[in-house]
Amino acid sequence: MMRLSVATLSGLPGDIDRPRYDRAGIGTGVVHLGIGAFHRAHQAVFFEHALNAGDLRWGVTGASLRSPAVHEALAPQDGLYSVVTRDGAAERVQVVGAVRDVLVAPRDPAALVARLAARDTHIVTLTVTEKGYASSAADSAAGYLAAALAERRSTGVDPFTAISCDNLSDNGGRLKQAVLAAARQSDPALADWIEHQVAFPSSMVDRIVPATDEDDIARLAGRIGVEDRAMVKTEPFRQWVIEDRFSGPRPDLAAAGVQLTADVAPWEEAKLRLLNGSHSAIAYLGGLAGIDFVHEVIALPAARAFVAALMDETAATLTPPPGLDVPAYRAALLARFANPALQHRTRQIAMDGSQKLPQRLLAPIIARLDRGLAAPALTLAVAAWMAWTGGRNDLGAAHAVEDPLASVVADALGKATAPEDRVAALLSLSQIFPVRLAGDQSFRQALIDDLALLQEQGARAAFARFTGR
Template sequence: MDNVATAKLNPQVQQPQYARQHLKSRIVHLGFGAFHRAHQALFTDEMLTKTESDWGICEINLFGGEALITQLRAQDHLYTVAEKGADKTDIKLIGAVTESLHPTFEGQEAVLEKMAEPQVAIVSMTITEKGYCADPASGRLDKENPLIKADLAHPQSPDSAIGYIVEALRRRRDRNLTAFTVMSCDNVQENGHVARAAIMDYAHLIDTELASWIESNVTFPCTMVDRIVPAATAETLDEIASLVGVADPCGIACEPFRQWVIEDNFVNGRPDWDIAGAEFVTDVVPYEEMKLRMLNGSHSFLAYLGYLGGYAHISDTMTNPHYRQAAYDMMMQAQAPSLNMPEGTDLESYARLLIDRFTNPSLKHQTWQIAMDGSQKIPQRLGGSLRYHLANGSEFSWLAMGVAGWMRYIAGQDEQGNTIDVRDPMIDQFQALYAQAGISTQAARQLLALESIFGTDLPKEAKFVNAVIDAYQHLCDHGARHAVASLCQ
């Protein structure tokens, strides 16, 4: 059966213009998900088009995704990205991937040996917040995490990404090989520091000498990544097939906008991603906080209150003028004042760009998808700005409503009494809490006491607690649409 590697593709498909056979697996990437396909792999593909470089990528899924890896191999590791603007769609065939591995197919040993190969200079990750096995409150390794407990018992046959990286680095040290750079591309604040803390904590628990070697030889650059990449649906794949001329089960659709800001701190060389539009800087933190608070924070606000309001997609929420205005006001009045940006940064233009991106009707970005894993996201997206406003006595009603929207969403029942398929690492705890308290302000108060989400400080702030309880009660009494409209008065 023909695929993107063997079929004659439609003429509008932009195909790789470089010799793929000369690429080497110099990057090992953990997490061959939708975002990576439309972001880092695409940047690498465009960099290869403009250089004579040999920076190829070996893709590894540690958990799940077996079918995706099988499909990728069947089409010579080629796949398509559809960049969908409001007016036109560009379709690109990505050739930067050289090979793929999965512990289910090849075993743990093959994965570890690949990471230990001499030419591998970067191990990058898109493993989501929970993949770092970190305690959200402390930012340190969660030693009680089941994966970590299992890995500590058998460090040479790990399951977690943290365990794989440390064991691969141990092998490189023992073979006198240069270390690799560990590069997080997850939407996590100071992601390089989070990765470093988890890896160093784990290494100290198994081998203090190895931990010292890692500390001296490995770098953990922070990165800020930005592109809206909805999960692929049957409808998306049908559309890609019609554009390409053949089905591509690995294809992905995304918005035209993309941004990648990278701390230039690599121990063993790096690709010239800046040729493809990435930006190398000395400090990523201001850009991260701008994106996490203004884009991701408002995205979460729209996801919870949009889902509860009956909107399936972010672009649907933008058809409601109250949601549109509330999202913009949240960016400019709640999030922007809390930021410390380089001189000349135009946050108002950034906010308007975000509203335009959210409005793009070609992107079917589900509110349900963005609503996943809220217990891991709320602290980063809303916590810092909440603390800023509490310290300065300024207005934070949008943030309080966002927190209340999350609390009402994880009750697992929408405003019509239908079940919500809540996906979250803390779902068992939430279900037990709601089973006891019901959808009530009592449940909201119990949720506010969770230190892993709100720390020890926020639950003691009466102004914050009262604002969230009032917003939660408003949601229960009047529904999400009315609650969002009330923010615009």
């Protein structure tokens, strides 16, 4: 079957949305680092809106910092790909043309630095996952940004705006510190210039983007008549909140649906704790129960009651921003989780738990303990992660523990099997658990009790504790 491309675009069915601009005339105002499915379903769609509105400066150069897979999927398609939006039985297909090309950094790091340093690059966005901010090496995201900013400074080109789109509190501040660390390694004066001249606004992003599989690709091909190896599937909801602080030009983001605000922190906190925290809890408990998909977990009355209890605990720790109706947001989240068309796998969400737990689950637990409040649902979610690290679910099926600290966790656990020993070993990992929690005896005992319940009776029995609340 022929691939989606410029040559096949005109032959698509009439109900397929497609670019409303001449792609030959667009500039490259954006570079995105970490061009995976989430960027293609989220930030690129906002830039596509600007292009469709007639502002042709905002084409995107994507960059893969490790794998060539996205380049190899998009190159034969002239950068075109489909965003398949599913809501129950309803489905909408939009072909996005914003991505002009994809660079593979390990193949040609100089090309990436040159693109970042180009005069017409005004915005750099990043989705490099939580673990992508730990390094300031030359081949890290921070290293490439520092090298490009050095080039821009030496040639008199104004700095770009760097926007982190990862699920981290104060992600703009974290990105700035990583770039400053990379700059200091070669030139303290460069670090000083970056400190005072470059904007690193924090942002909050929200859209559920499950992994695409071969069945999705085949189903789309049957609908549009060509094969799209770079398609993404997602839900109707999308949100992007950005701190209103830029170094230079930007598109009309508000017209595209972006919320510009003076303070992203309360939006970040609400999303990380309510959406992402619930997602992690669903992933670990659902995964332990042998349930493959989020919508299948949330369809269980006991599991839904557990998620509601977890949201009750978390909501009490929030300071909602103006404009956020927390009860309405919670109801919308439950509806999004229940969308069967997404086929969002629990195992996908369970990845990289050591990087996700601190902001999603541990932060609200600390907030509650500091106020003298218990956190039974949140604590059970943490215990479920501890059980997940064992590598087997309640049915005895093995799973890979995909985590940057997987070997560290395994070494800490050793041959420990008793709940009290496993809890002690994992609480000793300061990379995950702050002293405030590791030293709290009530929290430790609650984890031991929950882990014992999970080991002896399984996740479904743990869910049942919250029925009728």
